[in-house]
Amino acid sequence: MQINYDFLEKYTFKNKAMTLRNHVIMAPTTLRSSLEDGTVTDNELHYYQLRAQGPAMIITEAAYINEIGRGWEGGISVADDDKIPGLRRLASAIQSGGAKAILQIFAAGRQTTNAILRGETPVSASNQPYTNGDFDVPRALTHDEIVQTIEDFANATKRAILAGFDGVELHGANLYLMQQFFSADSNRRDDIWGGTTEKRQRFGLTVTAKVAQTIEKFADRPFLLGYRQSPEEPMVPGITLAESLEFAQRVTSLPIDYLHLSLKDSFQVPFKNTQDTKRVIDYYRETLPEGYPLMVAGLLKKPEQVEELMDAGVTFAALGRELIVEPNWVQKVANNDERAIRYAISPSDFDLLGVPKPLAEWLLTRFRNGFPVTTDVLFDPKQPWRYYKNAVVTVTKPIDPTKLMTLKNRP
Ligand SMILES: Cc1cc2nc3c(=O)[nH]c(=O)nc-3n(C[C@H](O)[C@H](O)[C@H](O)COP(=O)(O)O)c2cc1C
Known part of the structure; x- marks a missing residue:
């Protein structure tokens, strides 16, 4: 029996002349396969090319916007103009299969080590270490360095435009630098960048506004801007859902094209308040304007789950691990060949x-x-x-x- 899934329908952005062929997105997944200086390799091109025929959009792994922003060995760099030719090949590899190419951009902040930074000390909002991993104690960025980091995000965006991407996604999730400014755990500052919730929002909002201006100034074609957020942090103090919803309202009032939630499970309920049985996606749907483009990632594997997400009012389903395992997921669903979908990898x-x-x-x-x-x-x-x-x-x-x-x- 042929099932006509809604998620296979086209989607056109309201404010940009861009149409996506369906609602399935490849979530960013780090391949750790660039050269030591962050230049894209043929292995990466091959990986993306194999997955470019089905999803509407491929969001690349997080590319670091400056040298101190490196998070792991083999990461992709967008920190220098000499990376543009490699990035151009990456954008083309993705677009060769008809997918839109989105470059995720980030700085690791305190989630890195002196070794990965070749002897430099990691930087963050404060010198508060992240103890849940093998990371080194960071030093707090100075005000001038924060201003420069915002500039680095803008320069990275300009490079993504020159390299032919269809957009950038700001990585405000998964405990990296943008999230570190937002979190009361990692941000212990008492200047304009920290202290109150509003001041902790400033870095993310300023980066977003600056990147949006850069797109407005330099993009000669429709070019998307997305923001990825992790709605809660396990640490106390740490980000709460209420804080994230407030931030979501503010960031979506800037000229961005979608909000992307990084969840463990797309249908999860808040984990900080164990009494709460309302799903995180329902909170977001209520908070954002009707129809606002919302993307969600987390344990999506089966077509029925993706359709359920659409029914819940979520616009885009981002698949991470499932697209590592099954590059032809969308084609198999579209061709009524669901029994051939791989759910595990040998x-x-x-x-x-x-x-x-x-x-x-x-x-x-x-x-x-x-x-x-x-x-x-x-x-x-x-x-x-x-x-x-x-x-x-x-x-x-x-x-x-x-x-x-x-x-x-x-x-
Ligand atoms: C190997 C691997 C690498 C990842 N790298 C990134 C990354 O670079 N940027 C990011 O925002 N999320 C990254 N993620 C998180 C995924 O985008 C996604 O949110 C997560 O895997 C949950 O979705 P899933 O259950 O469909 O895999 C990574 C996940 C995996 C498994």
Whole structure:
């Protein structure tokens, strides 16, 4: 039986002359596969190209806007003009399959290390460390450095325009720098950038306004601006849903084109107030104007779930892990071939699915619990190449398993 899912219908933005072919979005997923200086590699182009035929829009992994903003080894850089040619190839690879190409831009803030920054100390809103991970203690940015960081976001946007992207997404989620300014946990300042909720909102709102102006000034074609938000933080003090809804109202009154929620589960209820049974998406739908473009990511796998999200008034469904596992998800749904959709991945298919080695290693180690791998065979960090039939790996000394994530993807 052919099912006519609403999410396969076209969508046209109200304020920009841009039409999307459906409502399915590829959520940003870090491949850790750029060169050491952040230049895009062929492995990345291949990965995106394989997934470009179905989703309406592909949001790239977070690209760092300045050197101190690097969050991990193998990240994509948009920090310098010399990255534009590589970024242009990335935008073209995505657009070659008919998807719109959105560059996610960010700075890591305190979620990084001195080693990743080659000896520099990470920077954040304050010198408050993030203890839930192997991160180094940051130093607080000075006022002038904050102003420069905002400028760096604007310059990154200009580069994305020159590279041919269809938009940028500001990464205000997942505990990175923009969120660190917003959170009372990481922002302990008492100047104009911190103290009250309103002052903690200032960095995110100022970056958004500045990036919107840059688009207005330099884009010679419809160019989207999205904002990604994590509505709650587990820490106390930390971001609450009420604060996020207030921020959402303010940021969507600026000229942005969509708001993107990064959730664990798209249908989750607030986790800070355990008595609350109303879904986070329902709070947002009530807060935002009717029909405001809202994108949601979190555990979406089956077409029925995506359709349920549309029924709840959410405009776009962003799929993360499922599109790593199944590059042809949209085509299989559209062709009434749902039984062929993969919901788990076999390590022996990593090559076939274009999953670059650093991403595969991450999924099989740090991310193992959150990722559907078909085999029970535990990843052996001493023999990571086992899973790469065609890879030639020369090991000159034993690999320290704790250092695996920092292996560089040299050509
Ligand atoms: C390997 C991996 C890398 C990710 N990288 C990013 C990133 O660069 N930027 C971002 O905003 N979210 C990132 N995310 C989060 C996803 O965009 C998404 O919100 C999350 O995976 C939940 O959606 P899912 O359940 O469909 O996977 C990443 C997730 C995974 C699994």
